[in-house]
Amino acid sequence: MQTLAVDHPLVAHKLTTLRDVRTDSPTFRRLADELVTLLAYEATRDVRVAPATVETPVEPAQGVQLANPKPLVVPILRAGLGMLDGMTRLLPTAEVGFLGMIRDEGTLQAQTYATRLPDDLSGRQCYVLDPMLATGGTLAAAIKLLLDRGARDVTALCLLAAPEGLRFLEETLDSAAPIRVVTAAVDSHLNEHGFIVPGLGDAGDRLYGVV
Ligand SMILES: O=P(O)(O)OC[C@H]1O[C@H](OP(=O)(O)OP(=O)(O)O)[C@H](O)[C@@H]1O
Numbered sequence: 130m131q132t133l134a135v136d137h138p139l140v141a142h143k144l145t146t147l148r149d150v151r152t153d154s155p156t157f158r159r160l161a162d163e164l165v166t167l168l169a170y171e172a173t174r175d176v177r178v179a180p181a182t183v184e185t186p187v188e189p190a191q192g193v194q195l196a197n198p199k200p201l202v203v204p205i206l207r208a209g210l211g212m213l214d215g216m217t218r219l220l221p222t223a224e225v226g227f228l229g230m231i232r233d234e235g236t237l238q239a240q241t242y243a244t245r246l247p248d249d250l251s252g253r254q255c256y257v258l259d260p261m262l263a264t265g266g267t268l269a270a271a272i273k274l275l276l277d278r279g280a281r282d283v284t285a286l287c288l289l290a291a292p293e294g295l296r297f298l299e300e301t302l303d304s305a306a307p308i309r310v311v312t313a314a315v316d317s318h319l320n321e322h323g324f325i326v327p328g329l330g331d332a333g334d335r336l337y338g339v340v
């Protein structure tokens with residue numbers, strides 16, 4: 130597994146405001162959207178393209194276009210939805226699948242409550258969106274689901290990752306498939322409630338309110 134913490138002053142600047150407890154939901158949503166577009170630039174560095182020719186006003190030019198099958202973007206509901214627009218702005222022809230997962234805040238175990246994905250993911254490059262990689266249970270279960278459907282090339286985009294969660298993914302995922310995690314930062318540790326420290330709190334609640 131490869132982990133990339135994107136080292137860029139704009140990412141650090143936006144992340145700092147995102148963390149701030151005084152940042153309201155509308156601002157939090159806008160910053161999450163902007164951050165994912167910056168992360169997506171790095172996360173799609175190996176997106177597959179095929180040669181293409183276009184007519185410029187002057188003469189034909191050789192270029193590239195996204196190869197088929199098109200990439201699949203998979204936000205993990207609920208908080209991952211806050212990253213979807215930012216991602217598809219950069220990859221407008223990508224298809225979108227959905228996973229609904231919730232972590233039991235007592236046991237810290239992830240449960241899947243919704244799955245809407247293509248049955249066959251062989252040959253698809255998959256981009257999983259979830260702002261928080263804490264214990265890693267949610268992301269590990271999501272990636273396993275994609276691998277079980279034939280995906281062999283999975284990149285996860287997170288706003289924050291904990292070292293414990295990254296280690297858990299390393300230990301539990303099939304190392305034969307190339308898995309990448311692209312994050313805005315790797316934080317210090319998890320607290321006794323499984324929250325990322327210093328973190329930003331509950332990402333779903335900060336995006337959408339407490340339910
Ligand atoms: O790495 P883990 O320890 O599994 O925790 C991370 C998960 O917890 C949060 O979702 P949550 O369960 O709060 O659901 P929500 O998006 O509906 O708020 C977050 O968005 C991740 O999906």
Ligand SMILES: O=c1cc[nH]c(=O)[nH]1
Pocket residue numbers: 261263323324325326328329330331332333
């Ligand atoms: O810090 C954390 C951990 C899990 N889920 C969150 O939203 N935040």
Ligand SMILES: [Mg+2]
Pocket residue numbers: 208331332333334
């Ligand atoms: Mg939540």
